[in-house]
Amino acid sequence: MTATSAADPAVRVLTALLEAEHAVLYGYGVLGARLADDALVVAQAAASAHRAQRDRLVGLLRDRGAEPPAPAAAYDAVAAGAADALALAVRLETGLGVLFRDLVGSTDDPRLRRIGVDGLVETAVRAASWRSRLGAVPATEAFPGTA
Amino acid sequence: MLADEAAARERALLAAYDEAVARDPALAERLGPLRAEHAGHLASLGVPAVPAGPSDPTGAPSGGPAAGDATPAPPAVRPPDLPADPALILPWLAELERRASTAHAGAAVRAGRGTAVVLASLAASEAAHAAVLA
Numbered sequence: 001m002t003a004t005s006a007a008d009p010a011v012r013v014l015t016a017l018l019e020a021e022h023a024v025l026y027g028y029g030v031l032g033a034r035l036a037d038d039a040l041v042v043a044q045a046a047a048s049a050h051r052a053q054r055d056r057l058v059g060l061l062r063d064r065g066a067e068p069p070a071p072a073a074a075y076d077a078v079a080a081g082a083a084d085a086l087a088l089a090v091r092l093e094t095g096l097g098v099l100f101r102d103l104v105g106s107t108d109d110p111r112l113r114r115i116g117v118d119g120l121v122e123t124a125v126r127a128a129s130w131r132s133r134l135g136a137v138p139a140t141e142a143f144p145g146t147a
Numbered sequence: 148m149l150a151d152e153a154a155a156r157e158r159a160l161l162a163a164y165d166e167a168v169a170r171d172p173a174l175a176e177r178l179g180p181l182r183a184e185h186a187g188h189l190a191s192l193g194v195p196a197v198p199a200g201p202s203d204p205t206g207a208p209s210g211g212p213a214a215g216d217a218t219p220a221p222p223a224v225r226p227p228d229l230p231a232d233p234a235l236i237l238p239w240l241a242e243l244e245r246r247a248s249t250a251h252a253g254a255a256v257r258a259g260r261g262t263a264v265v266l267a268s269l270a271a272s273e274a275a276h277a278a279v280l281a
Binding site for chain 1: 180181183184187188191248252255256257260261263264267268269270271272274275276278279
C-alpha cells in the first residue's frame with residue numbers, strides 16, 4: 001500500500017495539504033485569541049471551513065490507502081495583537097493556497113482538480129478579506145497560489 | 148482554446164472596468180488596482196492583448212464575442228449592461244467577476260496541467276475581486 005501511495009503524486013500533495021491544514025487550524029486558534037467581535041466571528045467561520053477541509057483530506061488519503069498525518073503538538077504561530085493576528089491569517093491562507101494550486105497542477109483527476117481549484121478560490125477570498133481588515137490596497141492578488 | 152476563452156473573459160472585464168470608470172470617474176482610484184490585476188491576467192495567458200482573429204478588412208475593434216467571428220464563441224450568456232444607477236456599478240462589477248471566476252474554475256478542471264494552474268489562480272483572483280467589490 002505504501003508503494004501505491006508513494007507512486008501517486010496526488011497522495012504527496014494531499015498529505016502536504018493535510019499537514020498544512022493542521023497548522024492552519026492551530027494558527028486560527030492562536031490568532032482567534034487576539035480578535036474580538038466581528039473579526040472573531042469571521043475567524044471562527046474560517047476555522048470551521050478549515051476543519052471541514054481537514055476532514056475531507058483525511059478521507060481522500062484513506063481512500064487512497066495512505067495514512068493521514070496527525071497534527072503536531074504545536075506550530076510556530078504567534079500573534080501579539082489584533083494586527084499581528086490579521087497578518088498571520090493572511091499568511092496562513094496564502095500559504096495554503098500555494099498547496100491547493102500544487103494539487104491542481106499534480107493531477108488529471110477532475111474531482112481532485114475541483115478540490116484544488118475550490119481550495120485556492122476559498123483561500124484567496126479569505127486572504128483578501130483579512131487584507132481588507134488590515135487596510136491593504138489592493139486587498140487582492142493577481143495570482144493567488146504563486147506566492 | 149481554454150486559454151483563449153479565458154483571455155476573452157479578461158478582455159471583457161477590462162472593458163467593464165473602463166466602462167465603470169468612464170461612468171463614474173470617482174471610482175478610478177478604487178478600481179485601478181483591480182483593473183491592473185486583470186491586465187496581468189491577460190498577459191499571463193500568453194495570447195495577444197488584442198485578439199488576432201482572422202484578418203479583418205474592416206479593422207473593426209472587437210468589443211466582445213463578435214457575431215461573425217470565425218472562431219467558435221464560448222457558450223456565454225450575454226452579461227448584464229452597466230446599470231444606470233451609480234450605486235449599482237460595483238455590484239455589477241462584482242457579478243461579472245463572479246461569472247468570470249466560475250468560468251475560469253470550470254476551465255481549470257478541464258485544462259492541461261500547465262494551463263490549469265493559471266486558470267485556477269485567475270479564478271481565485273476574480274473571486275477575491277468579487278468579494279472586495281461586494
